[in-house]
Each structure stands twice: as structure tokens, then as C-alpha cells.
Amino acid sequence: xxxxxxxxxxxxxxxxxxxxxxxxxxxxxxxxxxxxxxxxxxxxxxxxxxxxxxxxxxxxxxxxxxxxxxxxxxxxxxxxxxxxxxxxxxxxxxxxxxxxxxxxxxxxxxxxxxxxxxxxxxxxxxxxxxxxxxxxxxxxxxxxxxxxxxxxxxxxxxxxxxxxxxxxx
Amino acid sequence: xxxxxxxxxxxxxxxxxxxxxxxxxxxxxxxxxxxxxxxxxxxxxxxxxxxxxxxxxxxxxxxxxxxxxxxxxxxxxxxxxxxxxxxxxxxxxxxxxxxxxxxxxxxxxxxxxxxxxxxxxxxxxxxxxxxxxxxxxxxxxxxxxxxxxxxxxxxxxxxxxxxxxxxxxxxxxxxxxxxxxxxxxxxxxxxxxxxxxxxxxxxxxxxxxxxxxxxxxxxxxxxxxxxxxxxxxxxxxxxxxxxxxxxxxxxxxxxxxxxxxxxxxxxxxxxxxxxxxxxxxxxxxxxxxxxxxxxxxxxxxxxxxxxxxxxxxxxxxxxxxxxxxxxxxxxxxxxxxxxxxxxxxxxxxxxxxxxxxxxxxxxxxxxxxx
Numbered sequence: 001x002x003x004x005x006x007x008x009x010x011x012x013x014x015x016x017x018x019x020x021x022x023x024x025x026x027x028x029x030x031x032x033x034x035x036x037x038x039x040x041x042x043x044x045x046x047x048x049x050x051x052x053x054x055x056x057x058x059x060x061x062x063x064x065x066x067x068x069x070x071x072x073x074x075x076x077x078x079x080x081x082x083x084x085x086x087x088x089x090x091x092x093x094x095x096x097x098x099x100x101x102x103x104x105x106x107x108x109x110x111x112x113x114x115x116x117x118x119x120x121x122x123x124x125x126x127x128x129x130x131x132x133x134x135x136x137x138x139x140x141x142x143x144x145x146x147x148x149x150x151x152x153x154x155x156x157x158x159x160x161x162x163x164x165x166x167x168x169x
Numbered sequence: 170x171x172x173x174x175x176x177x178x179x180x181x182x183x184x185x186x187x188x189x190x191x192x193x194x195x196x197x198x199x200x201x202x203x204x205x206x207x208x209x210x211x212x213x214x215x216x217x218x219x220x221x222x223x224x225x226x227x228x229x230x231x232x233x234x235x236x237x238x239x240x241x242x243x244x245x246x247x248x249x250x251x252x253x254x255x256x257x258x259x260x261x262x263x264x265x266x267x268x269x270x271x272x273x274x275x276x277x278x279x280x281x282x283x284x285x286x287x288x289x290x291x292x293x294x295x296x297x298x299x300x301x302x303x304x305x306x307x308x309x310x311x312x313x314x315x316x317x318x319x320x321x322x323x324x325x326x327x328x329x330x331x332x333x334x335x336x337x338x339x340x341x342x343x344x345x346x347x348x349x350x351x352x353x354x355x356x357x358x359x360x361x362x363x364x365x366x367x368x369x370x371x372x373x374x375x376x377x378x379x380x381x382x383x384x385x386x387x388x389x390x391x392x393x394x395x396x397x398x399x400x401x402x403x404x405x406x407x408x409x410x411x412x413x414x415x416x417x418x419x420x421x422x423x424x425x426x427x428x429x430x431x432x433x434x435x436x437x438x439x440x441x442x443x444x445x446x447x448x449x450x451x452x453x454x455x456x457x458x459x460x461x462x463x464x465x466x467x468x469x470x471x472x473x474x475x476x477x478x479x480x481x482x483x484x485x486x487x488x489x490x491x492x493x494x495x496x497x498x499x500x501x502x503x504x505x506x507x508x509x510x511x512x513x514x515x516x517x518x519x520x521x522x523x524x525x526x527x528x529x530x531x532x533x534x535x536x537x538x539x
Contacts, residue, residue: 021392021416021434023505024183024225026243026269028287028315032224034243045314045334048373067333067374124181124199124526127501 005143008055009136015051015063016072016132022120025068036069036119061139062112069119071105072135073112076142086149087113103131171455172499172531173520176213178206179528184506186231186238187522191510195219195238196524197226203240205257221248221259228273228284233511235279241270247284247294249303262303264292272318278325280347285316285330293328293342293361308340308362317376318420323384327365329402331375337368337389339402370397370408377420377431382518388429390418396431396441398449409449411441422507424518428537430455432504432523438533455533456498502527 027033029042037046047066054060062073076091078084091114098104103122105115118131179198186195193216195205203219203226222242230239238250238257245266248259264270268288275282284292284305289312292305314334321328322339326348329339342348343359371391378389387399394413399406418433429441429449438455504525509518510532519537524530 018416021503023419023503024227025315026224026271026287028268028289031268032244043314046374124502128503 004055009139011053012061013132013136019063019065019070020128022068022123024120036117037066038064038069038071069117071115071117073109073115074139075112083146083150087146173534174532175499176530177528178530181526181528182524183225183227184229185508185524185530186229187508187510188231189233189236194530195229195231197229201225203229217257219250219257222246227271230273230275232275232279239273239282241273241284243269245269262294264305265307271315274319274321276321276325277323283319283328285319287315289314291316291330295344295347306361311338311364318378320378320380322380329378329380329387331378331389333374335371335373335375337375337378339365341365366402368399370410377418379421379423381423381426383426388421390421390431392417411449411451419505420507422509422521424537430507432507434503436500436502436504437498438523499531500525500527500529
């Protein structure tokens, strides 16, 4: 079980190393504009084939690259209803504060839980290998965070129920 | 055999060019200005700031004989700057483009310059003496996507271009009145805008086209980490494509007819040499690195590239996770531009400079065997 996460993350890291070769590219459709081509989606010649990396049916990562931007969408593991709710709330909390993260997208791509949008400007300001480290670390930590949240919810529920039911003893 | 000098000029440099005597360097620090620095002994001092453009200046070229600077920008404009006294005076060039300009290069005789643009066209500009301004002639309708790089053939007439549609094309830019004195043959294929050849070797975006010093070999890089060499384009083209182990190249430079330097996303210049039979191969990286990448990383990268471009390669996976190693070496971020530095009196080129997104300009020196 522990082995597959290493494989999954290594695969994502290597794909990102290959995919994150971005450059400044002015928009071909509109003059004087510079837009992330992966979001614009009008010129098929400027967008590469999307790569989908699946760990199992529940966890996957979609990497879409273009000449000046890359979009990484991930679906995190949600084993039961409680994890579903926790994941949704936690990731929504992060997405609402997307400005602080800079590379986070405010809305996840349809069918996924969270999305990152990295443009050539991010690659100019920050080191590419640090960006990739951040994404991979994020994926690793998300699982831990949700497990911790679930544990604390269950513990708290047990404590509250114990205290409440004491009055009936 | 390595980096001779490293200069940190700004946070990020888009492109750069050297003055004819190599004492001054002009570059764009990723904004709409061009900064010119001069070397006084050991220190660089900012001499001039040319700020006429509205958007990022993406191409600068400094003509060696006539000491003129041409700049093109994403705002569809181009200026030719000439030094009068201590000031640089701009002359607007009407390019008649409706999209951004992407690259510029002076012709070998410096009477024309070519601009590649996102409007899927090329502008060839020449100076009209009677009206005292620069006129542009456009080559339209041949490109299917943005023109990323242009390169002049030593004969001042042929121009090679690379585009994001993956093709490398060679055009004739013969202009009556400008080229008429020099041309020996008056064959029909010398018409302006005539496409001499179209090379379909790359399935992905093509960058960094250059001619060899003799004009017999053409080289360009594809974004799928390949470099293509074409011999004898006009009559009997024969091509060689070499896949690279690591990340793609952005720009190339011919040091001689047998040696090519490629720079790109690896942050390390690569040397390619041709042996006596004309067969090209990768020789080495120029920069000594502290951490050597393992071979398994290389194979996984090529598999990743294969997935991105729709081809499939079967490679066994590796269990260990490698955290990103710090690169070491002169450049920390992608190298975008490589410029030759000719030594006076030398016929072979052994010095060149590179600039990258880390804001550094690095001068390299190489010994080339004859």
C-alpha cells in the first residue's frame, strides 16, 4: 500500500518535469493579449495531449499542457461519506484562498477535486523544481490531512456522545 | 571549456545582444524597456534605458557593421535605434502586423532585417533612402501558426523560419533595388516570398533555426526534445534527427560547420558535433554539474514525453522516489537566447554568450578542434 503512493508520485513528478517547459507566448487570437493557452482552448496546435495518471479508480491526476501554461487537476481518495464531506470542505477552503497560493485555480476542473494553473510567469519568478516539489508535497499531504481530520471528527464525536450520555447513567 | 564570466543583470532576461566591440550589452529585463550596460574595468554600469515599447521586448539585434539596434515587441511595433552622440534615437518601423512580433534578426549585409510574428507572417524590412524610413514587405499565407524564429542564410537572400505548426520553411527575400546589385543569377525562384522548401520533420513546435556558416546545413530544434539537421536544403535535402535525453532546446548556434551549441530548458548548453561523414551526434553538456542525473530519470522523462506527444514507449518503472536535486551550474532557469561573440581576426567562433530567465548573462569559451 505504501509502495504505490511512491510510484504514483514519481510518475507525476517526471511527467511534470517534462510538461513544465513553458515560455512567454502572446495570444494568436486577440492582439496585445497574453492568455494561458490551456484555459483558452481555441488553438489545438498549441495544446499538447493531456496525460491522465491513475493510482486506482478513486485517485487520479490529469495534466494538461500548452505552450505557456499547464493545468494539473487531481481527484483525492474519498473512501466514505465522511471523507467526501471533509475533502470537499477542506479543498473548497483552499480554493477560496487561491490568491495566496498563486498557482491554485479557484474552481477545480469538472470531475476533479482541485486544480492548479501554472503559467510561464510563475516559472520565471519561481524555480521549476520547487514548483514541482510543491505540487507533489501537496498531493502527499492532502491524504494525511484528510485522514487526520476524519480521526479528529470521530474522536470528538465519541467524546461528546460519552459526555452527553453520562447524564442518563 | 566552460563559463568564462557570469553576470547577474536582472530578475529575468528575455533576450540580449552585444555591441560590435563587445563592450556594451543590450537586454530586456522582462518588461517593455531595453537596458544597455557598459563594462568599465570590472564593473557593469547602466548607460541607457530605451523605453519606447508598450509591452515586453521579445527580440533585440545589434548590427555589427552599422551599429544599429533593432527591437521588436509584443505590442506589434519595431524600432531601429541609432546612436547619435550619447543618446539612442529611435525610428519607428511600420511593420503592418496585427499580432505580436516574436523575433528579429539583421541580415548578414545589414541592409534588411526579418521579423517573425504571431500573425503567422514574416516582415522583411529594408531602408528606403528617398523617404528616409524603413519599409516592410510581408510574407503571408504560408505559415499556419506563429513564427517563432528566423535565420538568414549567408547569401542575404534566403531566410529560414520555424513555427509553432512544427514546420521549418525556407523563403527567398529578394528585393529589387536592395539585392539587385549582389545577385549573380536571375533565376525564377528568386521572387520575393517564394517558398523554397518546407521541412516537416518535427511533429511539435519548432524553435531555434540557424544556418551553418557556409550556408550548407540548416538546424532547428523541436519541442519533443529533438534536434534536426538538414544538409543541402535547396537541391537535395537529406535530414538527420537526433533525440535528446533531457528537456527540449530553445535556441541554437553554429560554432563551425561541424559544431553546434544548443540551449534550452536544461539550463546547460549542449554540444553537438558532426564527424567526417557528416553524421551528427550529441557530444556533451558544457557545464560541470555537481549532481549527475541517474539514467533511470532519463528514461522516465522520455516516457513522459512520449505520452505527451501521443507515442508510447514501454519502460520499466522505478520504485525509488528522487527528490529534485538543486541544479548547480551557471544558469538556474531556462536559457532562452544564445549570441555569438566574434573575436577580431578570428574566422572560427569559440566564444558565445547565453541569457536566461534567471536574469544572468553567461559568457562561454570553447576550444574547437580544426
